[in-house]
Amino acid sequence: MRYFMQYLKTENVNLVKDMGMIPYKLHELYGYESTVVTFKNGEYDYLNTEVKGLKMEFVKKIFHSYTLDGALYLLINSKRIDMLQIFHVTLSSFVYVFTYKKTNPNGKIYLKLDSSFKLPERLDRLSKIGHKFLKSMLDKVNLITIEEERLYDPILKRIPYIKDKFKIIPNGVDFKAICKMGLHYDYDAKENIILHAARIGAEEKNTPMLLEAFKNIKDIEKSDWKLVLAGPIEEEFKDYIDKYFAENPLMKNKVEMLGNIKSRKELYSLYCRAKIFALTSDFESFAIALIEAAAFGDIIISTDVGIASELVDENNGALVNCGDTEALTRTFENYMNKDLKEMSEKTHNKCRQKFDWDSIIKHLNEYMVDLK
Structure with missing residues (x-):
């Protein structure tokens, strides 16, 4: 599987956190062709030591915008991505989802919420039109995960339509x-x-x-x-x-x-x-x-x-x-x-x-x- 994790703020240290470890471990253990997509934020020394085999592609800063530059990358590259992993419920993730699915309707999207108690609070403040836009985005996502057990029920209570694809996947330690x-x-x-x-x-x-x-x-x-x-x-x-x-x-x-x-x-x-x-x-x-x-x-x-x-x-x-x-x-x-x-x-x-x-x-x- 051609697995791409897109988070444009990725730095070297993130390669040994969830941004890097999920694609790396999928490559190491299950043979995924894993790639991290990001702006170039310094040097990435861990590529040659901690996460050997993980690939990186750097997004050009044409608009100097996480949303627009990330979307342009997907517009060009989505057809060679089988699974796209993105983070958070933000404007950028909303645009990434629609750009990717428009270009590669058969591709799969994994949304890692990477959130805290603030997400249920944000959901409570959403207007009706906001919830409508959110549902249109999440309906196109294939897998959604949260890291903490205690957040699962509060989130599911507010957006119950994600139940069949909503899982608990914590972050980890590489023993x-x-x-x-x-x-x-x-x-x-x-x-x-x-x-x-x-x-x-x-x-x-x-x-x-x-x-x-x-x-x-x-x-x-x-x-x-x-x-x-x-x-x-x-x-x-x-x-x-x-x-x-x-x-x-x-x-x-x-x-x-x-x-x-x-x-x-x-x-x-x-x-x-x-x-x-x-x-x-x-x-x-x-x-x-x-x-x-x-x-x-x-x-x-x-x-x-x-x-x-x-x-x-x-x-x-x-x-x-x-x-x-x-x-x-x-x-x-x-x-x-x-x-x-x-x-x-x-x-x-x-x-x-x-x-x-x-x-x-x-x-x-x-x-x-x-x-x-």
């Missing part, structure tokens, strides 16, 4: 790639580290909540626990960091800011070492960092965003309300004083059973085969 890196889960090798991996200081990540909660832990300066933050630091957040350490000098030995980590093996090695992974975001769609951390048995302590609730539903982690710094401090104190081995093993096993890319793609391929 085979982890093995090739020479890494593996080992609780006994873990250290007393609370890890946070994100864009440090980005508004939606609410980094201040994490930093404040950690410094408020009782007698934290006397403990051997550390807070490690990995990720690019927003320029406007650097003044906050300087002030934080100036007002809390004891935290200089307790909080490590590692900056951006480009090596996937280096980041995964941090997951290996950490006992707890903390996420304090006010909003996430899926939050792939949560399942990456869970793959290495990190106890998840997170705001209730993305996939977090599905990872901690066996009393193997905790959720706190967005912005509730005091609750986060109490939760840290509670877990730092526990034997975490059993919970860690439970988290690792859950991730392996539910979020292994190979198993996920097996189900996705079965759905696609049924479309023929």
Whole structure:
């Protein structure tokens, strides 16, 4: 099958996320001729290392428009595409669907919603004419998936006509790639580290909540626990960091800011070492960092965003309300004083059973085969 994933914002890092991993795994496991279609957004080093065999085609920036340039590409190329994968319910996806089906009426379309609770809210705000246009688009789509179980019913309630082609397909972790890196889960090798991996200081990540909660832990300066933050630091957040350490000098030995980590093996090695992974975001769609951390048995302590609730539903982690710094401090104190081995093993096993890319793609391929 000639499988094309069109997302014009694709960067190198996206090749090891769902944008790249779905077409790559379909190629690796089932022999699909998989191609990523995008604007050229930098270099793509992972093509030669992490996703060998995956092809890329670059869309010309004639109109400098995701919608128009993407549609022009499909107008020219649709007849050589058996399955087109697109993302989100947007103007671009609407135009892509009609352009592709007009040019290749027998072709198949896979729409990955890649959404959050905001999608049901958006559907509620749609006018009657908006719903009519939406239905005309979705009627032409052959397969629609959502990543989180808790979003399935709210979405289906609002657009019930998609029921027969609406499935749950989460994002995953490539356990085979982890093995090739020479890494593996080992609780006994873990250290007393609370890890946070994100864009440090980005508004939606609410980094201040994490930093404040950690410094408020009782007698934290006397403990051997550390807070490690990995990720690019927003320029406007650097003044906050300087002030934080100036007002809390004891935290200089307790909080490590590692900056951006480009090596996937280096980041995964941090997951290996950490006992707890903390996420304090006010909003996430899926939050792939949560399942990456869970793959290495990190106890998840997170705001209730993305996939977090599905990872901690066996009393193997905790959720706190967005912005509730005091609750986060109490939760840290509670877990730092526990034997975490059993919970860690439970988290690792859950991730392996539910979020292994190979198993996920097996189900996705079965759905696609049924479309023929």
